[in-house]
Amino acid sequence: MPENTTPHKRTGTKQKILKVSTALFSELGYKGTSVRKIAKEVGIRESAIYNHYKNKEEIFLEVAKGIFSSPFSQGNTDIKESAMKGKAFLQNFTMQYKLLTFDKSNENMFRLLMIELFQNKELREQFMSEFHDKNVKILSEAFFIMMQNSLIRSQDPMMMSYEFLSTLFYMRLQITLMRFDNDSTTAISTQFEKHVEFFWESVRI
Amino acid sequence: MPENTTPHKRTGTKQKILKVSTALFSELGYKGTSVRKIAKEVGIRESAIYNHYKNKEEIFLEVAKGIFSSPFSQGNTDIKESAMKGKAFLQNFTMQYKLLTFDKSNENMFRLLMIELFQNKELREQFMSEFHDKNVKILSEAFFIMMQNSLIRSQDPMMMSYEFLSTLFYMRLQITLMRFDNDSTTAISTQFEKHVEFFWESVRI
């Protein structure tokens, strides 16, 4: 027995608002997206929006929340195990990253992040923790294990992760920008594999 | 005999508009900056703005133009000469980049760039050509020379530049974000030097 808003009919409208808002915020940023546009796209009047959300800010925060919960940590495939493979681990990690880069919904997330990064403190913190720290942590563990197994030369694992990750991020930024203008990304897309090659040659023993 | 607008008095107003606009656009983005705010800060009425610029867009493009002409290529110190020094060249290049990162006006520029990157096609093109291509070109030349002199291992110079640059960019982004929130950047600021060390160890023969 559900006792929430819209008891028996499906909660379609609220979800539709969220879906439409996600697309619009991603494309136009916070200021560029108006409640008017959202309502129009959803197919209701502006005033009806306020039956579901207190105000525009509440919609945005809900969008931001949902967007970050998209799991980057894939299957949590035992790091201790896979890190032993050395180069293959990095190839796999990079592949996952590449897939995210070219995934449509993640592309929107990334765009929204970049647009609002300097305007929303909450988003900045999520960027640092979800985007950066999380990946550095995974990579650091892996590099540490590789060092223990004498696969790579000894270095600060955190620093190594930073070096490895920053290039992935920069490629992602460039590709997202290029796709935004419908430029071809074939040339740069092979860069991911080259990056792994270069990095591995730099650190392997 | 000047025959332009404001014949004998100084053209202070137009320059002041530009100066104020630069600060405001950098802080608030395009949508967040209103002609009202600009006028108020300058100390004139909104309508007076239109004696100097056709519209808001024209002001913004002028700001963007000026902001990119800030020369990264410093003294154009003969690359052929300095590249021979190998590691010292990279240290010098990175030092310049670090100075830019911590320079207040360049910090504003970078923030503006990040805010509007996905909203303004012209800015994207300027980013690609001025920000990326230019630096890749300088570094590629240097790496090529280093290879010729057997200072570093043989690789695609462009690719090497990409690898070297992307980390600098990522550090810059992180530092700018942290400074935005008044977080301490002492820990990350030494990363620049570590990056050069790591990279040099990766490529030197």
Added chain:
DNA sequence: GTCTATATCACGATAGAC
């Protein structure tokens, strides 16, 4: 070149009928 005054518009949000 600056001012006052105004036109026109889009925005976020609310009140109240259905």
Added chain:
DNA sequence: GTCTATCGTGATATAGAC
């Protein structure tokens, strides 16, 4: 839960006096 109607605000931009 959605609608119509409306308010208040702040935005870009223009016309015309000084």
